[in-house]
Amino acid sequence: MDSRKSDVVIGAVILAFCAFAAWRTTYVHSAPTGTVAGSAFVPWLAIALIAALALILIVRALMHMKLGGADEPVSLPGRATFARMGLFAALMVAYAAAFMAIGYIPSTLVAFVAGLVLFGERRPLVLILLPCIATTAVYYAFTTVLNVWLP
Known part of the structure; x- marks a missing residue:
């Protein structure tokens, strides 16, 4: 598998993880603490940032695929x-x-x-x-x- 295809797959897996994490974060109960951010603020922030980076990874890989040309294979x-x-x-x-x-x-x-x-x-x-x-x-x-x- 070349790196462009693997980037799309990795990005999709990360987005699926973000969906799972978002679902689980809905179960975080916020207690009144007098803070600006509730107990779910950091998880939601992390989910949003990771999902945005995964989308950027996918879009970048798809753009490179559209341009064509050879790409190096992925090695462990x-x-x-x-x-x-x-x-x-x-x-x-x-x-x-x-x-x-x-x-x-x-x-x-x-x-x-x-x-x-x-x-x-x-x-x-x-x-x-x-x-x-x-x-x-x-x-x-x-x-x-x-x-x-x-x-």
Whole structure:
């Protein structure tokens, strides 16, 4: 299968996942919390963004198919990449477990740096500044703009 056809298939699978996630999100009950965003705000935001990106992927692939021409076949990543993906999944599970126990800021900083190192980032400035800026921006957005408590 060439990459254009696989992009259409992947986009369709992602859209199906978004439909499933949207259906399940309708079961999230919003309790009056005094916040700008209810408990379903972040899931709906994620669903909308992922669905939009899936549609862009599909449209881009269909446009390239219409132009014609040869396209390279899709090949699976190597064993090392699969291992890094597995380690990253384990890192995300550990992050989820540590989030409430340790708190948002320390757990996010450690997980962010570990993820960057896992995928080959070695520049000290990036390893220090990017996690600090991103973690602070997300914390500020949730606690100040959305008025949502983070541990």
